[in-house]
Amino acid sequence: MVDSDGVINLQAVPRSMVVVGAGVIGMEYASLFAALGTKVTVVERRPRMLDFCDEEIVESLKYHLRDLSVTFRFGEEVAAVEKHRSAALCVLRSGKKIAADTVMYSAGRQGQTDDLALEAAGLTADHRGRITVDADYRTTVENIYAVGDVIGFPALASTSMEQGRLAAQHACGEPARGMSDLQPIGIYTIPEISFVGKTEEELTDASVPFEVGIARYRELARGQIVGDSYGMLKLLVSPEDGRLLGVHVFGTGATEIVHIGQAVMGCGGTVDYLLDAVFNYPTLAEAYKVAALDAANKIRNITRIDT
Numbered sequence: 564m565v566d567s568d569g570v571i572n573l574q575a576v577p578r579s580m581v582v583v584g585a586g587v588i589g590m591e592y593a594s595l596f597a598a599l600g601t602k603v604t605v606v607e608r609r610p611r612m613l614d615f616c617d618e619e620i621v622e623s624l625k626y627h628l629r630d631l632s633v634t635f636r637f638g639e640e641v642a643a644v645e646k647h648r649s650a651a652l653c654v655l656r657s658g659k660k661i662a663a664d665t666v667m668y669s670a671g672r673q674g675q676t677d678d679l680a681l682e683a684a685g686l687t688a689d690h691r692g693r694i695t696v697d698a699d700y701r702t703t704v705e706n707i708y709a710v711g712d713v714i715g716f717p718a719l720a721s722t723s724m725e726q727g728r729l730a731a732q733h734a735c736g737e738p739a740r741g742m743s744d745l746q747p748i749g750i751y752t753i754p755e756i757s758f759v760g761k762t763e764e765e766l767t768d769a770s771v772p773f774e775v776g777i778a779r780y781r782e783l784a785r786g787q788i789v790g791d792s793y794g795m796l797k798l799l800v801s802p803e804d805g806r807l808l809g810v811h812v813f814g815t816g817a818t819e820i821v822h823i824g825q826a827v828m829g830c831g832g833t834v835d836y837l838l839d840a841v842f843n844y845p846t847l848a849e850a851y852k853v854a855a856l857d858a859a860n861k862i863r864n865i866t867r868i869d870t
């Protein structure tokens with residue numbers, strides 16, 4: 564039975580593994596071991612996984628992992644794990660039993676604040692060891708700042724570094740622009756997932772109209788060269804002014820190419836920039852042009868009906 568620290572000390576690839584928790588780390592290891600041939604079962608208490616990601620992209624990942632024999636048990640909770648000589652036995656609250664060589668526990672991280680005697684400094688932490696901060700990463704005590712995992716979501720190395728820089732600037736009285744709203748998320752599953760901006764679900768919930776432009780890697784020369792037949796890039800575009808509202812990528816190099824969309828969004832660019840730009844050929848970046856054309860065509864078709 565291991566967590567994400569212990570898993571790197573495994574001496575052999577397990578034949579079977581139960582991953583408890585379908586968060587980012589759980590899914591990264593589930594896909595890694597599935598690719599190595601391990602029979603993986605993912606148990607998740609919630610009805611779906613990675614619920615902050617675009618649903619279509621998560622569906623693509625699930626399809627891909629099922630193809631590698633991964634079994635998903637959503638809406639299920641692990642009640643007990645029995646350690647036997649030959650294997651571990653996971654007992655779910657529903658009564659199901661799953662035997663596995665290895666059980667990996669990845670059901671959330673805790674702030675390591677228990678032994679810090681926070682109360683001596685006038686601070687407290689919540690039930691998961693997290694400390695509350697304001698927009699400048701200052702705690703309720705004026706001269707104490709906190710950044711990184713200990714302040715909670717998104718708990719990434721990328722954001723934590725920036726939080727640290729901003730906190731230091733604020734503490735030293737240096738002017739700073741604050742954290743950008745456009746924080747990319749990178750998930751190193753196989754295939755990778757990355758996105759920036761809003762998801763379809765968020766826009767729908769907020770009644771913000773959008774059009775979807777999709778490029779499939781298999782339609783791109785570079786996609787065919789790298790043999791990626793499943794990858795896709797999806798743009799969410801405002802039909803009103805062409806602004807990019809979200810960029811979602813699944814497949815080879817997703818965590819790299821998302822930054823093109825981030826730059827366009829961050830500089831206030833619209834889909835027109837991508838329509839008019841010439842991209843190197845053959846590249847995966849070309850997906851932006853294909854997706855932009857797809858979105859623009861759909862918007863134009865609707866405009867023609869409207870007029």
Ligand SMILES: Cc1cc2nc3c(=O)[nH]c(=O)nc-3n(C[C@H](O)[C@H](O)[C@H](O)COP(=O)(O)OP(=O)(O)OC[C@H]3O[C@@H](n4cnc5c(N)ncnc54)[C@H](O)[C@@H]3O)c2cc1C
Pocket residue numbers: 567588675678679710711712713718719720721722723751
């Ligand atoms: C398996 C895994 C994969 C990840 N992959 C990614 C990824 O791909 N991309 C990404 O952006 N993020 C990733 N993350 C998240 C990233 O690692 C964290 O968000 C980041 O490390 C947070 O930085 P931090 O400084 O807040 O905490 P940490 O990196 O945990 O640093 C805290 C340090 O404080 C030390 N410490 C604790 N208590 C004390 C004490 N009392 N006295 C002195 N020292 C103490 C600890 O030993 C540790 O070295 C991953 C995390 C995990 C677990």
